[in-house]
Amino acid sequence: MGPSPAPVLVLALLLLLWAPVDGQPRGRILRGSEAKPHLKPYMASLQLDGQHVCGGFLIAQQWVLSAAHCMEETDGKLFQVLLGAHSLTQPEPHKRLYRVRAQFPHPGSNIHNNKDDLLLLQLEEEAELNTDVRVLPFQREDRDVAADTVCEVAGWGTTDHSGTRPDKLQQLERPVISRDVCNHRTRHDGTITPNMMCTDSRRKDTCKGDSGGPLGGGG
Secondary structure, eight states: OOOOOSOEEEEEETTTTHHHHTTOOSSOOBSOEEOOTTSOTTEEEEEETTEEEEEEEEEETTEEEEOGGGGTTSTTOOOEEEESOSBSSSOOTTOEEEEEEEEEEOTTOOTTSOTTOOEEEEESSOOOOBTTBOOOOOOOSOOOOOTTOEEEEEEOSOOSTTOOOOSBOEEEEEEEEOHHHHTSTTTTTTOOOTTOOEEOOTTOBOOTTOTTOEEEEEO
16 A cells, blocks of 8 residues: 555544534535545545435544434435545546445434534445545544634535535635634534534535535644
């Protein structure tokens, strides 16, 4: 296997706070741009019946991390996980759809809030690692990310309020805002816990379909 990509700091899942900053539905890249193909080889598309539902990311060869709320409309079905993709529909050399053996939502997750909104998916087999499929290096140190740190999100979620869905991976950079600012009554009014973080949307945001992907930055 070739050298690992530059270290990436995984800061949070998109499901946590991005959309509520502007009152948007959670999960879509609004006013972002197309990502460079395959420069985010950890990205995963969680799919049902051939349709993209949520994002996710590869944290080990047989494990993908996503958002528990992505299971809300699955009727108990198991996802399939697409790895190695930039385009969801066009042929690509390392793109492959994996079956899921089991799905493990965090026991503390529920539909009423974003606390513990985590989902682990165990693939039926280990993913084949290559230039377009890599495990995401992530921060293991328990510390807050400084305010104004610029982080990046990516996903295949809808790109406008009319529900337009992109075929190719989109990306967006957003600055972190402090927990104190985020907890102000004009924003989240004290609902942000020490396990959460916020970014400033400024009319650019994530929305439906981006949930479950990583919020990260170089580090």
